[in-house]
Amino acid sequence: MRVLGVDPGLTRCGVGVVEGVAGRPLTMLGVGVVRTSADADLGSRLVGIERGVEAWLDEYRPELVAVERVFSQHNVRTVMGTAQASAVAMLCAARRGIPVALHTPSEVKAAVTGSGRADKAQVGAMVTRLLRLDAPPRPADAADALALAICHIWRAPAVNRLQQAHAAAKASRPSSNVPVRKVPR
């Protein structure tokens, strides 16, 4: 499974491609940052993000794009830009028919470090170890993008099993929307 992780942001949008399956060593195929200038107007910045993400999709052809789920509770000042950059990344993937998965920051931290409250340094250190890199990817946004991709690859089997169980349960029971009518013989 090849996953492009995207840590969305207008100034620095982290991108990282990881290949592998849960339970086996993973391989990093590429990592980087799509940057746009804070001096540019918002529309141009979004076009910059689109071009950057398109270039990564063209080069690596991922099967899935994992994007950080943005919450409005945190960092009120920057959350709008983060939401807008994430929208562009999701749009680029969905337009090509590539599935998009969202993971919360604490899911990502828990997946790679064992703790949902891990700090940036811990995430960077675990990403470095898991992908057998020489040093933590810089900036932190690039490491976070790799962590998102790793999180997705590791969580995917559990998520798939859950979805299959739901579908099976749905198929085996009568729909609650259809009234059961007792017809006398």
Next chain:
Amino acid sequence: MRVLGVDPGLTRCGVGVVEGVAGRPLTMLGVGVVRTSADADLGSRLVGIERGVEAWLDEYRPELVAVERVFSQHNVRTVMGTAQASAVAMLCAARRGIPVALHTPSEVKAAVTGSGRADKAQVGAMVTRLLRLDAPPRPADAADALALAICHIWRAPAVNRLQQAHAAAKASRPSSNVPVRKVPR
């Protein structure tokens, strides 16, 4: 001046095209809503918004797109979807080189009703009167999109004068970044 107003939203994205200049009667060229299903996944919904906005740009060829500026303070639950839909609208415009202007909800209300705290009914009533329509456009998102376009057309001369004054002031004074060095004769 022909302006496409966009009241961003994932479920209902209001769109309205107004033509005219400040101080003269305005004309509505079109109004509508781009809808996406709440059952669809987020990526598909963003693709739906993109297709809808592209169709309006193709049909009306506006000179400018006016989008509501999204604040994170309000409606915390829906603000993420609003920010994401607005990003797609801005991206569609910027990709074609069409300038994007952002106006806050209170700027729009003040422009069309005289009060920044006007309610939806007052905005709808004034839009109906200003564009000489038979009835307020429904749903409210459509009326809000027209109000955004009207707001932009009316505010544009003042905004332009401000920008020109800034540019003139900047050109006439020495840059504060360059130290003034006194050379003895």
